[in-house]
Amino acid sequence: xxxxxxxxxxxxxxxxxxxxxxxxxxxxxxxxxxxxxxxxxxxxxxxxxxxxxxxxxxxxxxxxxxxxxxxxxxxxxxxxxxxxxxxxxxxxxxxxxxxxxxxxxxxxxxxxxxxxxxxxxxxxxxxxxxxxxxxxxxxxxxxxxxxxxxxxxxxxxxxxxxxxxxxxxxxxxxxxxxxxxxxxxxxxxxxxxxxxxxxxxxxxxxxxxxxxxxxxxxxxxxxxxxxxxxxxxxxxxxxxxxxxxxxxxxxxxxxxxxxxxxxxxxxxxxxxxxxxxxxxxxxxxxxxxxxxxxxxxxxxxxxxxx
Amino acid sequence: xxxxxxxxxxxxxxxxxxxxxxxxxxxxxxxxxxxxxxxxxxxxxxxxxxxxxxxxxxxxxxxxxxxxxxxxxxxxxxxxxxxxxxxxxxxxxxxxxxxxxxxxxxxxxxxxxxxxxxxxxxxxxxxxxxxxxxxxxxxxxxxxxxxxxxxxxxxxxxxxxxxxxxxxxxxxxxxxxxxxxxxxxxxxxxxxxxxxxxxxxxxxxxxxxxxxxxxxxxxxxxxxxxxxxxxxxxxxxxxxxxxxxxxxxxxxxxx
Numbered sequence: 001x002x003x004x005x006x007x008x009x010x011x012x013x014x015x016x017x018x019x020x021x022x023x024x025x026x027x028x029x030x031x032x033x034x035x036x037x038x039x040x041x042x043x044x045x046x047x048x049x050x051x052x053x054x055x056x057x058x059x060x061x062x063x064x065x066x067x068x069x070x071x072x073x074x075x076x077x078x079x080x081x082x083x084x085x086x087x088x089x090x091x092x093x094x095x096x097x098x099x100x101x102x103x104x105x106x107x108x109x110x111x112x113x114x115x116x117x118x119x120x121x122x123x124x125x126x127x128x129x130x131x132x133x134x135x136x137x138x139x140x141x142x143x144x145x146x147x148x149x150x151x152x153x154x155x156x157x158x159x160x161x162x163x164x165x166x167x168x169x170x171x172x173x174x175x176x177x178x179x180x181x182x183x184x185x186x187x188x189x190x191x192x193x194x195x196x197x198x199x200x201x202x203x204x205x206x207x208x209x210x211x212x213x214x215x216x217x218x219x220x221x222x223x224x225x226x227x228x229x230x231x232x233x234x235x236x237x238x239x240x241x242x243x244x245x246x247x248x249x250x251x252x253x254x255x256x257x258x259x260x261x262x263x264x265x266x267x268x269x270x271x272x273x274x275x276x277x278x279x280x281x282x283x284x285x286x287x288x289x290x291x292x293x294x295x296x297x298x299x300x301x302x303x304x305x306x
Numbered sequence: 307x308x309x310x311x312x313x314x315x316x317x318x319x320x321x322x323x324x325x326x327x328x329x330x331x332x333x334x335x336x337x338x339x340x341x342x343x344x345x346x347x348x349x350x351x352x353x354x355x356x357x358x359x360x361x362x363x364x365x366x367x368x369x370x371x372x373x374x375x376x377x378x379x380x381x382x383x384x385x386x387x388x389x390x391x392x393x394x395x396x397x398x399x400x401x402x403x404x405x406x407x408x409x410x411x412x413x414x415x416x417x418x419x420x421x422x423x424x425x426x427x428x429x430x431x432x433x434x435x436x437x438x439x440x441x442x443x444x445x446x447x448x449x450x451x452x453x454x455x456x457x458x459x460x461x462x463x464x465x466x467x468x469x470x471x472x473x474x475x476x477x478x479x480x481x482x483x484x485x486x487x488x489x490x491x492x493x494x495x496x497x498x499x500x501x502x503x504x505x506x507x508x509x510x511x512x513x514x515x516x517x518x519x520x521x522x523x524x525x526x527x528x529x530x531x532x533x534x535x536x537x538x539x540x541x542x543x544x545x546x547x548x549x550x551x552x553x554x555x556x557x558x559x560x561x
Contacts (some may be wrong), residue, residue, distance in 0.1 A: 015561060058394040061559040078396040086394035092387040094316070096323045108312045109395045153391060163394075 005161055005192050006034040006057075011066035013052055026052045028216040029066070034161075039183060039193045041207035041224075043200070043295075045303055049216040050196040051089060054165055058086055070161065082110065085159035087150045089166045089196075095139035099130055099149050102138055103156055110157040124152040129178065143170040151179065162186060165196045180206055204228070204295045212299060214306040220298070227298055232290045234266045237274055241283025250274050260286060309397050313405020314412060321375055321413040330374070334367035334421050338428055353434045357523045360425045361443055365517075368418050368451040369478050372410070376458025377470035379406050380555075389560055400552045403459065407548060410455050418448050442528070443518040449540040450516035454478060456544045460551040463558065481513030515539050
């Protein structure tokens, strides 16, 4: 589609591995497109090829075949790179620099003027929670602080497209919440985010669309709400005070402790029958949990199927 | 050019914050000072011995700085994965490599200048009049270490720092002994052997081109055309090595 901000078409990449080099195919024809203004989740188990895809996009490795376009331009063009930001998986930065010097170095590469650099760096340090750490060398930073500094460098040029590779690793729960807020803030400002992660909960919370990558192939992609059905698959009911033999035919007994029974019940009518039975038997309902298909279910199904 | 300058400045900043540099600077200073002890054990003009040892120290420690820092600069970027974020910015690979080269060349210029000023002050302290030719010798030592920097960066684009250091050190040693081939060429009868030796001499570096020690120490005249051809030799050899480095680096995968 012409309006797509990022298009990957039949991307293939293999690496030579081992003492006697053998070609190992990492990406086997990956194709996807990212629309402007969306948060796109790129999911996959370890070794699926997520980081290799990113490395191809950023010009760190050269694809064997396939095409990559960013903003309608070849991915290696400087004009395209002028508008992107990237936070790598593990924060590796120049530890001889202070946080301010580090950000200033990257800001200079984008040709920002001195005054603009100063303002933007102060604003970003504040935004990522490092306002007091600007003059501290990066070698004294904790992992979480480095991740925050990394995010600040990814945002230094106010990018239209932001690549984040496992951005939530190394962050505490507060840091994760703050990062999610920053990502959503980018979306609100009309920016696009390409997020690689295997933390499904976070993806589910913020992504509009996802692609699931398994063994170098995209096995599923689309809008999250289309992939993950809101339809209730079954209901888990925990009850007590009911004879087990009365429950036969109403649902599958999953577990039972101290007189309680955990039932997996399919269908609304059966749920009503169970509740009526509990009422008749003067028993108790301890919990009732409708379960719909989650991203995790989908993800596990896809990985197993592959 | 602006981006090359930014990388060069960052490289300079990184290099001058490297303790190895100061350790080498300390040993260079100590060698210059201790040359006086050596001069006491010899007959003849003692200041000449100090000059000889001092200029040799300048050349040797300058080369060590170029090799030890040059071989780790690019490797460190790849090994520590700082290159990941850098290459995602609007920056060509050749700009990165040239920036690294120029940053280290600038560092070496500062270091050699410091050593030369210290050396010259020491000579004056020993009673020798200020000699501008010491600075000329230092300038040619600088040209030599710039070439070595390019060589160190070339090797570091495809090998580890230890291997790259060994290769670069070999280049330095071969470069200072390759002139011996000329003597051999004269003694070998004309034919295939002589042609092969000539070709070998052409391929191998001749770093003695940058050695003005004998002329400066003994007050011999230095012909202008020697200075010019040596400078041109250094410039073109450096450009050739840098081009090779860029060709290798441009197609490299950072895994």
